[in-house]
Amino acid sequence: MQYDIIIGMEIHAQLKTKSKMFCSCANDGEDKKPNTTICEVCVGHPGTLPVINKQAVEWTILTGMAVGCEIADFTKFDRKNYFYPDLPKxxxxxxxxxxxxxNGHLNINDKKIKIIRIHLEEDTGKLLHPKNANYSLVDxxxxxxxxxxxxxxxDLSSAEDAKNFCQEYQKILRYLNVSxxxxxxxxxxxEANISLQEKGKWKKSNGEIxxxxxxxxNPKIELKNINSFKAMERAVNYEIKRQTKVLNEGGKLIQETRGWDDNKGQTYHQREKESAHDYRYFPEPDLPPLILTELKEKLRKKLPELPQTKKERFITEYGFNKIDANFIVVDKNLADYIEKVISExxxxxxTSDKSKKTQxxxxxxxxxxxxxxxxNWLINKLGGLIKTKNGDISKIKITPKNFAEFLALIFQNKINAASGVKILxxxxxxGKDPSDILDSGDFEQIQNKSALNQIIEKIISDNPKIVEQYKNGKVSVIQFLIGQAMKExxxxxNPVIVKEMLIKLLIS
Ligand SMILES: [Zn+2]
Incomplete structure (x- = not known):
């Protein structure tokens, strides 16, 4: 049987506001001692009243705008009722x-993925289950x-789509600096909701199957506990295979929530899924509804350039290829750094070009x-060096001005690639100036042909067998001689000049 793979995503993101959603507690408690960043409001003591965090509302509006959503003029909060120990109220x-x-969208792999909604809520506490204990703890x-x-x-139809969607959304959250x-x-x-439906037996209407x-x-299965992009891709692929197998064997799927076990590379049953009415939603009586009309107009002007637009601009304005542009825009700091280097x-x-051309x-x-x-130098070489040190471009000691100066040395052939790596x-x-390093060290490229000539002549006389091979037509051995010259x-x-000179001497 041929099935269509149908995937929808739900993504929760913690906002990095200073205080929590409805009280003034610090919003940085995750690395702190358990139960130290709490108050009567966030643990739900009777008689306490929540107050809406304005920053969180503004950031949800900005995020909505970043993915082309309409922003509500009128919005409100509701109570979602359920009992669990990590939910004190x-x-x-x-x-x-x-x-x-x-009603927004994101373009992923040339497909337009509709975003139904982005809303705001509060996170829960955390349960801890100490090993071999007959109790659990709550933070x-x-x-x-x-x-x-x-x-x-x-609107998504493959594990790759699901992964790419999450990656693109993460970039946006980081660009907006909201999470x-x-x-x-x-x-x-x-979380990914996955179902398989027989081809031609279903249609999509208003974002529903x-x-x-x-x-x-066939029921949709919700996948949870996914804590990396790679795990997302693996989990979705596993689930597609599993569901296909069950259906092909005439088995039945149930609507359930499944977790992902990264070690086993398998999904597993967690619970049967409740439907929405089980939560008895009703408007939160302790919070006023919000009218966002003025606020959203003010915020629209604050929207920064977003990753997909930036990528297009790096391609059209500077001429980066698609792979490099993709790599650059993942990290806004890197993109900013590169633009500063270019401008320097x-x-x-x-100023150094003395021709009569315009700028x-x-x-x-x-x-x-x-x-x-x-x-070559910033993305590949420097990027590699930073990566091996687990670094971050925003914290490196090389200023954009110094990096531009370094590129200028290469540009003018004052140093070759090997010296370049050392200087870098x-x-x-x-964090030194590259010209200072150049002055203090022994890096300047030997361009002077007479100095090189002596060295090359010596190499030729030292390696008669290789020279013989070359003369008998095995031209690739010249690489060995070039290597000797570089070593010497x-x-x-400059390896290009060395090669030219070698050939000249060998064929004479
Ligand atoms: Zn609190």
Whole structure:
């Protein structure tokens, strides 16, 4: 049987506001001693009253705008009633029928994924189950942390889509600086709803799957406990396979919530899923509804450039290729750093180019080469060095100005690649100016042909067998001779020039 794979996402993100959602407790309790960042409000003592965190509302509006949502003029909070030990009030304050943001979309793999809503709620506490103990512990530090929930239509159709959607949303949250959105730390929790339906037997209407004729829809399974993008992809793929197998064998699927066991690489049954009315939602009587008309107009002006737009701009304005542009925009700090380097480099080349061209013409003349250098030196080499040190571009000692100066040395062939790597390492460690490092060290490229000539002649006379091989047509052995020359000059020779000179001497 052929099935369509239908996936919808629910993503919870903790907002990094200073205080909690409905009280003035610090919102940084997760690394603190249990039950130290709590008060009567967030643990739900009778007679206490919640107060709405304005920052959290503003950030939910901004996030909504970032994914093209309509922002409600009128919104309210509701009580979602259920009992669980990590929920001290016996209900969670959430939003039911009038969320802050509605009807947005994100483009993933050239598909438009509809976002049904983004609403605001409060996080719960945390249960701890000590090993071999016959009791559980509860930590309420997290209770009341502002939590933003995004719900998509079932518009995704593969594990890759699901992963890419989460990645793109994480980028947006980080660009807006509203959440650190670290999946490993539970700051961003992605759940996938997956169902398999027979081809041609269903249709989508208003973001819901509806059966055609007498077809009975297969239930959707909710996947939880996924704490990395990789796990997301694996879990969804596993679930697609599992459901296909059950259906093909004539078995029945139940509507359930399944967890993901990353070690076993399997999903497992957690509980049967409640439907919405079990929660007895009703408007929160202790909070006023909000009118957002003025606030949203004010916020619209604060929306920064978002990752997808930035990516397009890096491609069209600078000429980065798609792979590099994708890599750059994952980290807003990296993108900012690169733009500063480009602008420093541009300033330098515009003053050092003595031709009568306009500034734009000068830039256009050298743009391709400069972007290639940035791609090679900043993204690959520096990126690699930072990565091996588990670093972060925003904390490195190399200023954009120094990096631009470093690129200028390469651009002018003053240093070769081998020296470049060494200088870059020193810059990274000491934060020094590259010209100072160059002056103090022994890095300047040997361009002088007469100095090189002596070295090359010696190499030729030292390696008669290799020379013989070359003359007999095995031209690839020249690499060995080039290598000898580089060794002899401690990497300071220009390998292109060495090759030219070698060939000249060998064929003479
Ligand atoms: Zn509190």
């Amino acid at each position: 016996g209900y969670q304050i959430a939003q039911y029928d009038l969320p802050i943001s509605l 309420y530090n997290r209770a009341g942390t502002p939590l933003m929930e995004l719900v998509t239509a079932p 650190d959105a670290n999946m490993e730390k539970g700051q961003m929790r992605c 509806k059966p055609l004729n007498n077809y009975k829809l 480099f541009r300033a330098w080349i515009e 734009d013409e000068i830039w256009e003349t050298h743009r391709k080469k400069i972007i290639r250098l940035i791609s 390492e020193i810059m990274l460690k000491q 000059t401690k990497g300071k020779a």
